[in-house]
Amino acid sequence: RLRRALLLTKDSSPEAASKLDALSHDLLDFNTEEQFQLLRGLGAIFLNAGQNDRTQRVWREAAELQPDDLPIRLQLFELAVATGDVELTRFADTEIRNVAGEDSAYAYFTRAHLRLAEAGKDATEQELDGVRQSLERATAIRPKWHALNLLRADLHLYDGNVPGAIEQLRLALENGPAAPPTVRRLVDLLWSQRRYDEAREAIS
Numbered sequence: 001r002l003r004r005a006l007l008l009t010k011d012s013s014p015e016a017a018s019k020l021d022a023l024s025h026d027l028l029d030f031n032t033e034e035q036f037q038l039l040r041g042l043g044a045i046f047l048n049a050g051q052n053d054r055t056q057r058v059w060r061e062a063a064e065l066q067p068d069d070l071p072i073r074l075q076l077f078e079l080a081v082a083t084g085d086v087e088l089t090r091f092a093d094t095e096i097r098n099v100a101g102e103d104s105a106y107a108y109f110t111r112a113h114l115r116l117a118e119a120g121k122d123a124t125e126q127e128l129d130g131v132r133q134s135l136e137r138a139t140a141i142r143p144k145w146h147a148l149n150l151l152r153a154d155l156h157l158y159d160g161n162v163p164g165a166i167e168q169l170r171l172a173l174e175n176g177p178a179a180p181p182t183v184r185r186l187v188d189l190l191w192s193q194r195r196y197d198e199a200r201e202a203i204s
Helices: 002-009 014-024 032-048 052-065 070-083 086-100 105-122 125-141 146-158 162-175 180-192 196-203
Strands: none
Touching (some): 032 070, 052 070, 052 086, 070 086, 070 105, 105 125, 105 146, 125 146, 146 162, 180 196
C-alpha cells in the first residue's frame, strides 16, 4: 500500500491527487516517516494544481511530523513568498531559525524577506536598511546563493533601479535553476526597458 501511495506522489494528475488526499485522512496506517513522505508528495501535487491553501495545510502537517526537517520548512517559506502570505512567512521564518540556527544563512535570508513583506510597498529607508543588513549577513555565509540575488532584485525595484534588478535576476539564473518565474520576471523587465534582443535571448 505504501509503494502504491509513493508512486501516486510522482503523478501530477487530478486523479492521483484525489487518491492521495483520501489516503491522507487515514495516515495512522503508516509510520511517521511514511506519513511525512506522503504529505510532502501530496503538497507538491496540490502546488502544481495551484491549490495553495491545501499545499500549506499538508506541508504544515508534514513539518509537525519532522520537527528537524529543514527542506519542508524552506518549501513552506517559498510558498509564503510566492503567495504573499505574511502570516505564513512569519511561521516559516520562526521554524527555519529554530532548525537552522539564528546565525545561519537561511535565518538571515528569511528574516530579510520577512522584514520586506511586513514593510510592504511603502517601506521606509530605515526598514529597507534592515533588510539590506540581513541580506549582507546571509551573503557573507553563502555568497552565490541564487535566492539572495532574487531578493536583491526586489530591493533594486524598490529603489526604482530596473537595470540593477535585471542584473540580479541574471545572476540568480547563473547561480541557481532556470525557474520559469525568474525567467518571466527577467523578460518582463528587459521588455519594459526596450531591450528586446536581450529579452528574446533570455527566452531561448
